[in-house]
Amino acid sequence: MAGRINPVVKAALEWGPIAAFFLGYVKLKDQVFTLGGTDYTGFIVVTAAFIPLMVISTGLLWWLTGKLSRMQVATVVLVVVFGGLSVWLNDERFFKMKPTMIYLLFGGLLGLGLLRGQSWLKIVLEETIPMQPEGWMILTRRVTAFFFALAVANEAVWRTMSTDAWVNFKTFGLPLAIFAFFMAQGGVFKRYGYERKDGA
Structure with missing residues (x-):
């Protein structure tokens, strides 16, 4: 299959x-x-x-x-x-912490790769986004910072706002923020991207 x-x-x-x-x-x-x-x-x-x-x-x-x-x-x-x-x-706080843990994990892993001079984001996305190594390093630094910002935002929302507000934030706010972030990276994609040569 x-x-x-x-x-x-x-x-x-x-x-x-x-x-x-x-x-x-x-x-x-x-x-x-x-x-x-x-x-x-x-x-x-x-x-x-x-x-x-x-x-x-x-x-x-x-x-x-x-x-x-x-x-x-x-x-x-x-x-x-x-x-x-x-x-x-029977404690909803753990599930509300889940996005924080996800973004801290992803941000931490990407940050570790950066410390090693590598873009581990490239390993995940290079099939989808063909781009030069310099572009991957720039994008990885930005995504790392963005993930840490999302972790902070999730903590702020669930700790200071109602459950209704957190559910709306998780369902709509986070996906929209991620979409807007990648749309804002158009300059990096345009400058460092290259066309596939295999017709894919």
């Missing part, structure tokens, strides 16, 4: 769990569920449903494409760990 995947299917598998989490939260946020004598908020229940959904969608991506990026693997592992802690301890 490994190979190319329909872009619509790929987008559905990548974004479907996030959309389902948001819709489930909106529907269940004001409800409390009693299981085994313990009360669970709608947020915790939706988190419990999100974890297997994320694992299944990631597994399907791997089955259909034959590969997963390191970022996808790290993300699903952190979802299981921090989401699982939230459900197990």
Whole structure:
């Protein structure tokens, strides 16, 4: 089954769990569920449903494409760990910390590569973005700083704002920020990018 995947299917598998989490939260946020004598908020229940959904969608991506990026693997592992802690301890704070941990991990790894004089971002994205080594180093420095900024932003939002605000930030704010960031790197792509010669 490994190979190319329909872009619509790929987008559905990548974004479907996030959309389902948001819709489930909106529907269940004001409800409390009693299981085994313990009360669970709608947020915790939706988190419990999100974890297997994320694992299944990631597994399907791997089955259909034959590969997963390191970022996808790290993300699903952190979802299981921090989401699982939230459900197990009945404490939504752990799941809210998950984006912070993801961005700190990615930023830290990229920063470690930079200290070694390497762009580990290139390893992940070079098939998608053909670019000269100088461009990769510039982009990697910017992405590293951006990831650390996202980690700080997530901490600020969940610690100082309501759960509603954090869910909206996670669902809409973070993806829009990432999209805007990469759109703003057009100058780097234009200056250091090169055309594929294999017709891909």
